Amino acid sequence: MENDEKQAMVRDIVLQVVLILLMVLMFLAMHGIPQRLLAKLRFTNRRGIEAKRHFVKGAQLLAQARSPKNRSSSKSLANEALAEAEKAIALDPKDAASYLLKAMVLDLQGFRTSALDSLDAALSPLAAASLGDGERGDALLKRAELKIAVSQRGRVDSAQSDLTESVKLSPKNAKAWCLLGECYEKNKMEEEARKAYKEALELEPQLSVAQEALNRFGSS
Numbered sequence: 001m002e003n004d005e006k007q008a009m010v011r012d013i014v015l016q017v018v019l020i021l022l023m024v025l026m027f028l029a030m031h032g033i034p035q036r037l038l039a040k041l042r043f044t045n046r047r048g049i050e051a052k053r054h055f056v057k058g059a060q061l062l063a064q065a066r067s068p069k070n071r072s073s074s075k076s077l078a079n080e081a082l083a084e085a086e087k088a089i090a091l092d093p094k095d096a097a098s099y100l101l102k103a104m105v106l107d108l109q110g111f112r113t114s115a116l117d118s119l120d121a122a123l124s125p126l127a128a129a130s131l132g133d134g135e136r137g138d139a140l141l142k143r144a145e146l147k148i149a150v151s152q153r154g155r156v157d158s159a160q161s162d163l164t165e166s167v168k169l170s171p172k173n174a175k176a177w178c179l180l181g182e183c184y185e186k187n188k189m190e191e192e193a194r195k196a197y198k199e200a201l202e203l204e205p206q207l208s209v210a211q212e213a214l215n216r217f218g219s220s
Contacts, residue, residue: 051092058084058101065108081105096127100139112150119143137170144179159183174204181213
């Protein structure tokens, strides 16, 4: 009788141990994936922070490269800024700011076609979501300026489209309105050009380019 009780007790203990083990395994299975995702998120955040560090350093170097005080070292400073921008992009390819920084450095160096490629990347679906409306409007303006500057047929033809979108996103940008007016004027769209120049002047009354254009149209 005692043996039967002991065996029953042992069975109960074993059963309890098995149940505890099953519960532990289920807990680990249920929480293993979230833990891995959390670890990945932390890793991503570290990469993002490191990318921002490279971006800030690159922006500082670009400012120094642009300064008249650093003419003798401008080239090397620009190269360093470009390297920082590329490091930031490698760490966080979804952040448009680093592509914009790279584009500005390349433009300073005279590599306008490459700068356009970087602006295209900044405005791509992968990265554009990181930009606010005003920032995206400014990026479109810069891309339009470069498209006109490089004088490539396909790019120049799309500059007007960029500017049309730019003034929608950033309607208080007088420079964008003025450049849009120039595009309209080149395309013989006089009425649209007139309206764009007037918008530019309302925002910036001292904008001589817009006023001269309106004078050509016989407008005050």
